[in-house]
Amino acid sequence: MLDIRKIRENPEFYREETRKKGSAVDVMDVLALDEKRRSLLAEVERLKSERNAESKKIGEAKKRGENPEQAMAAMRILGDKITDLDLQVKAIDDEQTEKLMHIPNIAHASTPEGESSADNVVTREGPIPAKDRDFAAVDHKTLGERLGIFDFERGAKISGSGFPVYRGLGARLEHSLIQFFLDSHRECGFEEIIPPYLVTRNTMRGTGQLPKFEEDMYRCDKEDDLFLIPTAEVPVTNLYSDEIIPENELPKRLCAYSACFRREAGSYGKDTRGLLRLHQFNKVEMVYFAHPDKSYEEHEELTRFAEVLLEKLGLPYHRLALCKGDLGFGAAKCYDLEVYAPVEKKWLEVSSCSNFEDFQARRANIRTKINGKNQFIHTLNGSGLATPRVMVGICDNYQQKDGSLVIPEVLRKYMGGLEVIEPSK
RNA sequence: GGAGGAAUAGGCUAACUGGUAAGUCAGCGGUCUUGAAAACCGCCGCCGCAAGGCUUGGGGGUUCGAGUCCCUCUUCCUCCGCCA
Numbered sequence: 001m002l003d004i005r006k007i008r009e010n011p012e013f014y015r016e017e018t019r020k021k022g023s024a025v026d027v028m029d030v031l032a033l034d035e036k037r038r039s040l041l042a043e044v045e046r047l048k049s050e051r052n053a054e055s056k057k058i059g060e061a062k063k064r065g066e067n068p069e070q071a072m073a074a075m076r077i078l079g080d081k082i083t084d085l086d087l088q089v090k091a092i093d094d095e096q097t098e099k100l101m102h103i104p105n106i107a108h109a110s111t112p113e114g115e116s117s118a119d120n121v122v123t124r125e126g127p128i129p130a131k132d133r134d135f136a137a138v139d140h141k142t143l144g145e146r147l148g149i150f151d152f153e154r155g156a157k158i159s160g161s162g163f164p165v166y167r168g169l170g171a172r173l174e175h176s177l178i179q180f181f182l183d184s185h186r187e188c189g190f191e192e193i194i195p196p197y198l199v200t201r202n203t204m205r206g207t208g209q210l211p212k213f214e215e216d217m218y219r220c221d222k223e224d225d226l227f228l229i230p231t232a233e234v235p236v237t238n239l240y241s242d243e244i245i246p247e248n249e250l251p252k253r254l255c256a257y258s259a260c261f262r263r264e265a266g267s268y269g270k271d272t273r274g275l276l277r278l279h280q281f282n283k284v285e286m287v288y289f290a291h292p293d294k295s296y297e298e299h300e301e302l303t304r305f306a307e308v309l310l311e312k313l314g315l316p317y318h319r320l321a322l323c324k325g326d327l328g329f330g331a332a333k334c335y336d337l338e339v340y341a342p343v344e345k346k347w348l349e350v351s352s353c354s355n356f357e358d359f360q361a362r363r364a365n366i367r368t369k370i371n372g373k374n375q376f377i378h379t380l381n382g383s384g385l386a387t388p389r390v391m392v393g394i395c396d397n398y399q400q401k402d403g404s405l406v407i408p409e410v411l412r413k414y415m416g417g418l419e420v421i422e423p424s425k
Numbered sequence: 426g427g428a429g430g431a432a433u434a435g436g437c438u439a440a441c442u443g444g445u446a447a448g449u450c451a452g453c454g455g456u457c458u459u460g461a462a463a464a465c466c467g468c469c470g471c472c473g474c475a476a477g478g479c480u481u482g483g484g485g486g487u488u489c490g491a492g493u494c495c496c497u498c499u500u501c502c503u504c505c506g507c508c509a
Contacts, residue, residue: 045478052445052478055490059444068489075489244435372453374471 001100001362002027004034017106020113020324025103033096037089044085051078101205102212105359107324108296108332114323123335126310126317133401137343140395141274144170147405147421152274161272162264162279164388169421173394173407174282176414177387178257181284181309185255185384188305190286193256195235198226206238206364208330208356218261218279228261232285233381241364245289245377250368251298252289255384257282275388276348282387288380289366295355295378296333303335303353306384310350312410315393316340318347332357337385339393348389353382 007014007027014027054075061068112121144150149170155163166174182192198220204210204227209217218228229235236256245252260283271277286305290298303319310317322334331354338347358376361367367374398406403423407415 041478046476048479049477051489056445058489062444072489079489372468 001097001359002103002105003358003362004030004096004100007031008034014106017324018103021104021106021327021329022325023102023104025099027103030096030099030103033092033099037092037096040085040089040092044082044089047078047082047085051075051082054078098211101363104327104329105332105356107327108355108357110296110321111327111333112321112323115325116323117326119323120320120326120336121323122318123321124307124319126307126319127314135401137396137399138403139274139343140341140392143395143399143403143405144274146403146423148424149173149405149421150274160279162277164275164278164280169415169418172415173411173421174387174391176407176411177385177390178282178284179414180312180411181384182255182257184309184312185253185284185286185305188253190253190255193232193236193239193254195229195232195239195256195258197229197235197258197261198224199229199235199238201225201227203234203238203241206241207234207360208363209234212329215265216263218263229258230262231260231283231383232256232258233287236285236287237360237366237379237381238364240289240366242366244367244369244374247291247368247370250289250291250377251294254287254289255284256287257284259283260386275392276344278388284384286382286384288378290378290380291368292358292370292375292378295357295380299333299335299353299355299380302380302382302384303337306337306351306353306382309385310337310339310390313390313394313408315390315397315408317350328352328354330354330356330359332359335382339389341389341392341396343396344392348392350385350389350393351383353380355380 002014002018008031011027011031018025018027054071058068058071058075061071112119114120138146141150141152145152147170148168149166151165151167155165186192201210204217209227209230217230220226220228235258236254239254240252260281262279264277264279275281286302288295288298288302307317307319317337317339320336320338322331322336327334334352334354336349337351337353339350340346341348356379358378360379361376366377366379368377369375394408395405398408400406400420405421407419407421412419
């Protein structure tokens with residue numbers, strides 16, 4: 001959520017910048033509401049002040065044994081007026097907040113201009129082995145089914161498309177990735193969290209999934225009104241909602257494995273083969289609670305942590321700085337990491353590392369006290385990493401002519417020393 | 426699931442038949458000191474430049490006025506039952 005005071009100070013700037021982020025809501029509408037709300041608020045507070053003073057006098061009069069019937073009658077009328085005004089303020093406040101909740105964050109100055117993914121800028125080239133192979137490589141779906149490590153058909157049978165089944169060494173390889181990521185983060189000083197997978201509506205609002213993107217979420221049940229998390233970012237960022245984190249505890253670096261659930265509404269057809277786009281997948285997420293003055297340095301650090309994972313896995317990747325038009329709803333700046341999949345002949349997004357500045361912190365009410373003054377912290381998060389496309393990257397880059405799949409060096413210790421997954425004969 | 430109890434600011438603790446949140450510890454700033462402690466002064470729930478408003482787990486009600494009375498929800502504790 002944006003700071004209404006800042007919008008008030010510089011409306012044209014906010015109008016222009018939210019437009020670049022693709023906002024359908026005009027900040028001027030919100031400003032008009034704010035104007036009205038504040039004038040009503042001043043009025044009602046003046047009346048309350050009067051009531052407080054008069055009520056005190058009534059109490060004192062009664063103690064003296066008097067019967068201030070006249071004053072009480074007057075206060076009855078004043079009270080009704082206050083009730084009425086309070087309701088008006090509340091209604092306008094709700095409307096204003098609801099509008100604000102639909103307005104995206106504005107981009108940081110270092111974010112490139114642009115409207116779509118075509119305008120994103122490559123800011124780092126990772127190692128690219130990309131040597132020609134002397135055999136016709138097969139895609140991960142074909143390879144995985146031949147090796148017996150994925151079972152898409154049965155997954156679809158029991159849950160529908162987009163719900164993969166990993167089995168045997170495939171399940172073990174998946175666990176290896178998750179454990180490798182978590183171990184790496186722990187060595188870098190992260191605290192690991194195992195969060196709930198179902199969260200309340202309010203939690204979903206804190207990180208920005210709601211109210212705007214409800215159609216992308218799985219809602220558990222009408223009575224409980226709980227939602228399946230689309231990423232561990234949601235429960236982990238909200239761990240500190242409505243809290244004041246001591247300044248000396250910043251930054252907090254947390255990581256969490258979770259399954260992630262997304263409807264992926266509207267993304268039928270393209271790029272849905274195999275593991276490329278799923279309704280349920282596994283991901284390890286990194287979340288930072290950052291000091292507001294240092295979040296951009298920490299954004300670089302967090303992104304590097306994700307890149308190092310890809311380097312250790314020996315996967316070719318690059319880093320994109322997303323342009324304003326391609327930036328997510330709450331992000332002020334975002335780097336995507338993409339792995340090159342030579343069979344797909346595509347770059348696959350495996351991580352998205354974002355700085356939300358105080359956008360989520362204002363929604364979730366996460367603050368710190370700096371020089372005696374409460375101030376919203378900055379939240380950052382990044383995948384470290386999402387497994388499905390990393391798995392595709394491994395299949396594409398590590399398969400051999402005989403149909404076997406070499407296990408990346410760093411994962412072998414999690415696979416009991418196994419070096420290669422052989423096709424069954 | 427059943428029965429009972431509890432929730433006050435960062436912790437702890439008060440508030441007559443309803444009269445407008447007292448105090449304490451921790452913390453922060455200052456005086457003093459070579460430095461520290463002690464002592465003393467100030468700050469010490471939130472918003473606001475201020476005036477002022479708001480705040481006793483959340484929401485609602487009664488009242489001129491609610492920590493206090495009523496309804497409701499949530500969380501925690503104790504006991505019983507059930508359960509991986």
